[in-house]
Amino acid sequence: MTGVSAAYHLAQAVASDAAGASMSAVVLEARDFCSGATGRNGGHFTPHAYGEFRSQEQTYGTDEALRHIAIEQYTVSEVFKILKEAGKVEHVDFVPGGRVILFFTAQEYDEARKDYEAAAQAGIVMNGVEWLSKAQVEERYGTSHPAVLIPGNNLWPLKLASVLYNLAEGASDRFSLELHTRTPVTRVAPSPVGSARRWELTTPRGAVACSYVLHATNAYAGHLLPWLHGPDGIVPTRGQVITTRAAAPFALGRAGFVSDTGYWFPRPNKTATERQLVLLGGGRKAGPGKEFESNVVDDSVLNPEVGKVLREFLPAVYPGKFEEGTEPEMEWTGIMGFTKNKDPFVGPVVDPNDPDSLVKYKGQYIAAGYSGHGMPRTFACAEAVAKMIYADMTGGKWAAPEWMPLHYLTTTKV
Numbered sequence: 379m380t381g382v383s384a385a386y387h388l389a390q391a392v393a394s395d396a397a398g399a400s401m402s403a404v405v406l407e408a409r410d411f412c413s414g415a416t417g418r419n420g421g422h423f424t425p426h427a428y429g430e431f432r433s434q435e436q437t438y439g440t441d442e443a444l445r446h447i448a449i450e451q452y453t454v455s456e457v458f459k460i461l462k463e464a465g466k467v468e469h470v471d472f473v474p475g476g477r478v479i480l481f482f483t484a485q486e487y488d489e490a491r492k493d494y495e496a497a498a499q500a501g502i503v504m505n506g507v508e509w510l511s512k513a514q515v516e517e518r519y520g521t522s523h524p525a526v527l528i529p530g531n532n533l534w535p536l537k538l539a540s541v542l543y544n545l546a547e548g549a550s551d552r553f554s555l556e557l558h559t560r561t562p563v564t565r566v567a568p569s570p571v572g573s574a575r576r577w578e579l580t581t582p583r584g585a586v587a588c589s590y591v592l593h594a595t596n597a598y599a600g601h602l603l604p605w606l607h608g609p610d611g612i613v614p615t616r617g618q619v620i621t622t623r624a625a626a627p628f629a630l631g632r633a634g635f636v637s638d639t640g641y642w643f644p645r646p647n648k649t650a651t652e653r654q655l656v657l658l659g660g661g662r663k664a665g666p667g668k669e670f671e672s673n674v675v676d677d678s679v680l681n682p683e684v685g686k687v688l689r690e691f692l693p694a695v696y697p698g699k700f701e702e703g704t705e706p707e708m709e710w711t712g713i714m715g716f717t718k719n720k721d722p723f724v725g726p727v728v729d730p731n732d733p734d735s736l737v738k739y740k741g742q743y744i745a746a747g748y749s750g751h752g753m754p755r756t757f758a759c760a761e762a763v764a765k766m767i768y769a770d771m772t773g774g775k776w777a778a779p780e781w782m783p784l785h786y787l788t789t790t791k792v
């Protein structure tokens with residue numbers, strides 16, 4: 379999503395700059411289009427209403443905590459606007475059913491309530507946020523836990539990425555875009571002397587010369603930027619998802635759900651009689667000796683321990699709505715990129731161990747490390763780096779928009 383979003387924003391920048399130059403962009407994807415986390419996540423597309431507000435405020439100050447919320451609101455409203463203008467809202471299975479956050483313990487409820495109150499006090503308008511008692515949740519959703527309902531959506535991420543790619547490709551005659559799948563970049567090195575371009579990218583299918591590189595490689599960023607390996611960088615972390623059918627049609631309605639241990643939402647029904655298909659992810663705390671499946675990069679296998687937790691989860695949360703012992707229709711894993719503060723690295727490539735790195739890596743940028751929460755952030759982070767690149771190319775200066783958390787920027791992390 380980051381790479382394609384950046385292509386979209388570069389295309390828009392070229393298209394809207396009538397006097398500007400032409401640009402060629404190439405998306406190099408190691409495997410298939412959208413085969414990383416974007417193609418494997420649950421599809422929640424919900425901006426935080428108040429989440430993590432107190433910890434963000436305590437660590438970075440109120441303005442940054444507000445930006446941390448604003449970037450997600452911005453992403454979701456912009457993407458929706460684009461989909462609407464392109465007539466693609468239904469195409470991507472966009473369901474604005476809201477998100478129900480269930481609290482299984484009193485502590486979870488209290489913490490959420492405090493974040494909500496702190497965010498409201500700082501000025502966040504809580505339109506559409508509704509706190510629900512156990513009885514209300516039981517009546518509406520068939521599970522007996524207190525909850526809060528916030529505005530939210532789900533969609534099919536691969537379809538969204540395809541729409542953005544196609545829009546980028548058709549944006550302007552002066553913007554050319556190519557996609558090369560099965561083309562892993564194995565090395566980024568300075569171009570040979572005399573080359574018109576700064577960087578040479580090595581791939582098994584040949585070299586690419588370019589002046590700007592965006593590392594939109596999320597969990598795998600450390601492969602080309604080795605200092606990002608380890609806890610101060612981006613830690614690959616495996617998530618697992620199943621799809622399973624409820625006992626009845628429309629068993630869960632249209633909302634998406636999250637709890638401390640999982641996230642799930644119903645896929646849109648194809649007929650009025652089919653049992654509702656529900657997509658569920660989470661259960662990572664189950665990995666024996668591998669808390670949260672940290673430092674795991676293999677998304678070709680399933681973790682049976684996590685699978686067991688996922689199979690038992692919905693029948694336990696919704697008594698009578700899911701049959702126990704039902705095998706999932708599908709099950710898969712995907713790799714997320716976690717950072718120590720759960721916020722991404724966005725901006726020019728900076729090696730914290732090398733004071734000259736801004737000069738040394740000039741032209742290289744990164745937007746990665748969304749920590750399992752990229753859907754409402756990738757598009758905007760990609761916009762920030764795309765605009766930095768465009769400003770640099772055209773002799774302009776990038777200024778952070780009001781929705782951009784400054785502490786995400788690589789240049790402020792050092």
Ligand SMILES: Cc1cc2nc3c(=O)[nH]c(=O)nc-3n(C[C@H](O)[C@H](O)[C@H](O)COP(=O)(O)OP(=O)(O)OC[C@H]3O[C@@H](n4cnc5c(N)ncnc54)[C@H](O)[C@@H]3O)c2cc1C
Nearest residue numbers: 379380408414415416419562563596617712748751752753
């Ligand atoms: C199971 C699961 C559930 C999730 N649930 C949610 C959720 O509910 N809500 C939410 O907001 N987020 C969720 N996420 C996280 C979300 O999917 C990611 O934050 C987001 O998709 C990141 O997008 P990206 O484009 O940066 O990374 P990716 O989609 O991972 O794309 C990076 C791409 O780079 C390619 N690549 C890497 N290295 C190279 C190289 N050297 N050369 C060429 N290509 C390379 C990879 O193959 C990959 O396709 C989940 C993720 C997973 C795996």
